[in-house]
Structures are given as structure tokens and as C-alpha cells.
Amino acid sequence: MIVGDGALYTKKNIKLMQGMKWISRVSLSITEAKILVNEISSKDFSKSEIAGYSWYYTKSNYGEVEQRWLLVESEKRNRVNAS
Numbered sequence: 001m002i003v004g005d006g007a008l009y010t011k012k013n014i015k016l017m018q019g020m021k022w023i024s025r026v027s028l029s030i031t032e033a034k035i036l037v038n039e040i041s042s043k044d045f046s047k048s049e050i051a052g053y054s055w056y057y058t059k060s061n062y063g064e065v066e067q068r069w070l071l072v073e074s075e076k077r078n079r080v081n082a083s
Contacts, residue, residue, distance in 0.1 A: 004023075004025075008022075009026050009027060011062070042073075052076060053072060055070060
């Protein structure tokens with residue numbers, strides 16, 4: 001399993017990693033990610049088993065590589081951003 005920060009997540013890299021198991025943060029400089037974060041409604045999230053967290057799952061084909069994206073939200077971050 002390869003674990004990387006947002007710098008790992010480029011079209012070139014994900015094509016090179018096809019067939020491998022990897023996980024990375026998706027940068028909000030990627031239009032598809034920015035749209036997802038800005039347009040998703042809080043009612044679309046599912047409650048996590050971990051108190052204070054919720055999640056949303058979707059698929060992406062960024063860089064012509066099928067992927068699963070998981071968006072995680074915390075109540076604490078929402079309160080800080082609302083202030």
C-alpha cells in the first residue's frame with residue numbers, strides 16, 4: 001500500500017500506479033474535487049461510527065483511472081469555519 005500526500009496525486013502518478021494499492025489526499029486545485037466540496041450538501045453525508053464525523057463516498061475517473069473518493073467532515077471543523 002502506497003500512502004502519499006496531495007503531491008502524489010497527479011494524473012501522471014496515478015496512471016503509473018494503476019494496479020497498485022494506494023491512498024492519497026486529493027488537492028482542491030483539481031476542479032472535480034473543488035466542485036464536489038463546494039456543491040455537496042450536509043444532508044448527503046452519512047454519519048460515521050466515530051462521534052462528530054460524517055462521510056460521503058463517490059467514484060471518480062480522474063486521469064482516466066477509476067477511483068473511489070471519500071470525503072470526511074468533522075463537526076468541530078464546521079463549528080470553527082462557521083465562527
